[in-house]
Amino acid sequence: MPIPPGTEFKVAFDSSVGAKDGALNKTFESVARFINMNVAAGMPRDAIHAAVVVHGTAGPDLLSNSAWSKTHGGAANPNQPLTRALLDHGVRIILCGQSAARMGMEKGDLEPGVELALSAMTAHALLANEGYSENPF
DSSP: OOTTTTTEEEEEEESSOOOOSSSOOOOHHHHHHHHHHHHHOOGGGGGGGEHHHEEEHHHHHHHBHHHHHHHTTTOTTTTHHHHHHHHHHOOOEEHHHHHHHTTOOOGGGGGGTTTEOOOOOHHHHHHHHHHOOOOOO
């Protein structure tokens, strides 16, 4: 199915499962792949709007390197370069405030640019109101 000229995507992804130690978050990789494959297929990059709602065990994948290193023996967060790249390319990354509170994470612990929502459910509802569809993959 070809992508019709003038198409604009507004897609929300859901990430609730954290990456295995040292690996990348699979949903973050999927967002990058979604953007890259559609650009390679001829879509203008500025016609692709993506958001990731993060909750559950995926929350710590959004920690800044300094916050991550406090609980990982001084190591850098393996997801930080990908998180930073997504943010720098206009992807909205939104952390569930309920998950953050449960895990003792504060806004200052997160990679700069990560948004904090009341809840993942609220974030998805707000994105839907803005015209985002939820990608099931």
